[in-house]
Structures are given as C-alpha cells and as structure tokens.
Amino acid sequence: MFDDSEPPDGMQRGLQQVERRRDPRRPCFIPVTYKTSNRVFADYVRNISMGGAFIETAEACMPGEDVAMMFSFPHRDMPIRTKGTVMWKGPQGVGVQFTTPCHELQKMVDSHWSVRMKAFL
Secondary structure, eight states, rough: OSSTTTTTTTTOOOOOOOOSSSSEEEEEEEEEEEESSSSSEEEEEEOOSSEEEEEOOSSSTTTTTEEEEEEOTTTTOEEEEEEEEEEEEEEEEEEEEEESOHHHHHHHHHHHHHHHHHHHH
C-alpha cells in the first residue's frame, strides 16, 4: 500500500518518478504532537493527505516506528488523534502513513485548506 510513504519532491527516487499516492497532498503548517515507544515530539506537519503526512523535524524517528499523533487546529478546542507508521526519513523530516482512518481529520484538513486558499484570493 503506497500513499504518503514516498519521499517528498527533491529527494532522490531514481530516474523514473512515479506518483503512487492515492490522495493528493495539501501544503499546510499544522502543529502536531506525536509519540513513539520512548519519546514525545512537538513539530509541524508541512503537507498532509488522508493517507499520511510529512512532519518537518530534526528528530531521529526511524522507518518502521509506530507513532500516536495529536493534531491541533485553529478554532478547535479538542485535538484530533490518530496513529501511523514512519515510512521514511530524510534530512528535513519524516513521512508518516496513517494506520488509523480518521474522518474527523479529513474534515479538518479540508476546512484548513479552504481557509488557507481564501486568504490568498
């Protein structure tokens, strides 16, 4: 299953680049707190889709690690929680594939994206 487990543009993927994500990525700047088996981190999601997210971080999460994530959105009292697996790591951060579907997250991503786009119009 491929989704946001592929490295972001700019990372080497060979001569032929094939987009395997099922859901389109959306640029964002969403605070996220996430926990591995032995540490807790606070960073930012730089792009997101229903299948996964790219978390900008200098921390040493390793591919294969399971993470529990908590997203904070503006104008929302309660954070959204979901789980995922680190699929790859690069110099700018990590790609996480969601393992727990979260329809509430989809609504917030769509809403967040709509608000951001209106700000540019």
